[in-house]
Amino acid sequence: MAGEGPWLTIVGIGEDGPAGLSAASRAAIDAAEIVIGAPRHLDLLPDIACPVEAWPVPFTAGIASLLARRGQRVVMLASGDPFWFGAGSVIARHLSPEEWTAHPAPSTFALAAARCGWPLEDVICLGLHAAPCARIRPHLAPGVRFVALVRDGDAAQALAAYVAAQGFGESAVTVLEALGGPRERIRHACAATLDFGDIAHPVAVAVEVAGTGAVVALAQGIANDWFDHDGQITKRPVRALALSALAPRHGETLWDIGTGSGSIAIEWLLAHPSTRAVAFERDPVRAARARANAAALGVERLTVVEGEAPAIAHDGPAPNAVFVGGGLSSALLDHLSATLPAGTRIVAHAVTLESETLLAQWHATHGGDLLRIELAEAQPLGTRRGWRAAYPVVQWRAVL
Template identity: 65%
Template sequence: MDDINSPPWLTIVGIGEDGMDGLSAASHAALAAADLVMGPARHLALLGGISAPMVEWPVPFADGIARLLAHRGRPVVMLASGDPFWFGSGSSIARHLAVHEWCAHPAPSTFGLAAARLGWAIQDVACLGLHAAPLDRLRPHLAPGARALVLLRDGAAVAGLGAWLSARGFGASRLHVLESLGGPRERIRSIEAGATIPADIVHPVAVGLEVAGDGPVLTVASGRPDALFDHDGQITKAPVRALTLSALAPRPGEYLWDIGAGSGSIAIEWLLAHPTNRACAVEADPARADRARANARALGVDRLELMIGRAPDMLPDGPMPQAVFIGGGLSQALLERLEALLPPGTRLVANAVTLESEALLALWHGRRGGSLLRIELADAAPLGNRHGWRSRYPVVQWSVTL
């Protein structure tokens, strides 16, 4: 049995560009008592007067976990940037340990320092760590007047950000380039995203972004324009998608299976509904699966999971979802498989456009209840020198809580 009253053997110390001068008394005490100090080379170089052996943390980061755990029970300090639990390494370490095995002493975060320099209310600003993530994660935040604080890998990434913004119609955005915040090399410069980015930007670097431009903005409502998605016609059209997302009723932290995903539009809008939502798209056509993956990345939700195969033979084997959407491949066998597999309380929504699939949904509506909705839409279209209504294929939607 673990002794929960014993002192933690691991201390995670957040360190800034001001090195030892910026550490708290508790952090100094932990370093003085340590048998071993681990951390990236840049952080180790900021230390002075430390008698304990210092070990550089390897790259990739995951390789260092086993090395750290090999010293379990000894007083060890691990160095991390600023606040270790805000886009830092703290949570990656803590998940391998019991709560009583570690403690942490954070330093001011880069986000906090950046907000203090720019005079921004940090609670009103999007904060993103993109030093090891695609710039596309910024996409949902691109709206004129929006602000974001972004951690980037290096100066080349700042130039990449400027080009990325310009390519999307936001080249007029203002970039506040914040280098080595809190240290003796601190420097802040402002430049328009579409201008030539300086070549002498040093690491660590963050950018305060003030969005400006006339590029397309992602609305926060479901049923976003079809033009945002690359597709071959296999897409749940915007009005039906809005009704489908309403029926699926995404809630924070929930997991969706999107079966017969096509372009991935349903799963992508599910992910856009909340940053903690997850989704797995199942698609039999490899080309469509690739298209769904590209759509997810372009719209800032590259966390979309993808499986290539045909349901019910291919279904995710991880945690059970809170909601399932069937947009393609509807069959008796699939519905029977889901009925047997999914736990009570799972929300199931299926759309049908053929007479045969409509009949199947009517059968299951009689068997399991729920709501059966027929969606008939028409668009105004030229009719000679006037206009008339051009009907779309009707869609029958069955939604039920199992």
């Protein structure tokens, strides 16, 4: 069949088994030389003429054997919509567009929204099978609705407990088991009191957030107290100006050099789920603190590299933007200018006279924008109040 059209058909199957299969899905299965899928999915099918093969665990272990079947008519079973937190995209990236086709079934998200009466376009959809509960932290705000796919009953309990622990124990939680099939069961509870000991896989959890817990702001420059730090942190107003200068965009990668608490890199990641960030920090205690801050704010995808710039080596993709908040030196700027691709945005902050002079020199030579940031905060002064000035910060922004 090579060169004659798709040899692989990815078929989405729901808990209703063959009753929910489209005509195209049935035809693909009837014509298959082999059907491959998780044992649970294979059990949903009626007796079929061709051989079946269980997909191994972990999932990646089955990819090579699937690709070795090129030229056969192969059907791969997947849950619901294979391209919404499913296996479809993982397989498709190994194949040319001509090699495969797909017939999705209704996703668990669509079924959950229908059972709850929620408009799906307004629902945050999360796949948490292998992700920590903290992934939901940026979404916890009164009135937010989200549906999360979780691994099992224990994970569903843990998710409700996490929501309650963040100050949103009043949230309405709906536990939805085996949606669309004969085992479907839907139960309602409050996050603070949910205690179902018999939750069965597959399971989704729908949450309508309510309570008085702290909410992560959507604007750049969230409060300093969201970050554990030892004083080595880019303070909120200055951080907002730095992120505005860095201008995160869809799918971009940041290098945060001298990350300290990780605040700049973390807010870059909070800007959009497609962004990536690598934080460089020479102090192992601060590096560990940056990792913990990222995990607590649901952006555990932050990569923290321990070492001193510019000697730090990183094998990942080149950054789209670089922030230098610590370790600023002429050697570092020379290294970045010589090794990073043209078009990389760079923002550097200076507090000392020496580093300020360095940025003034680079501005004169390489252009860009030079900004002096002077802030003062009202503080008690005897029985009254006065302005306490912070050290001025000089910001250089340029495109390499």
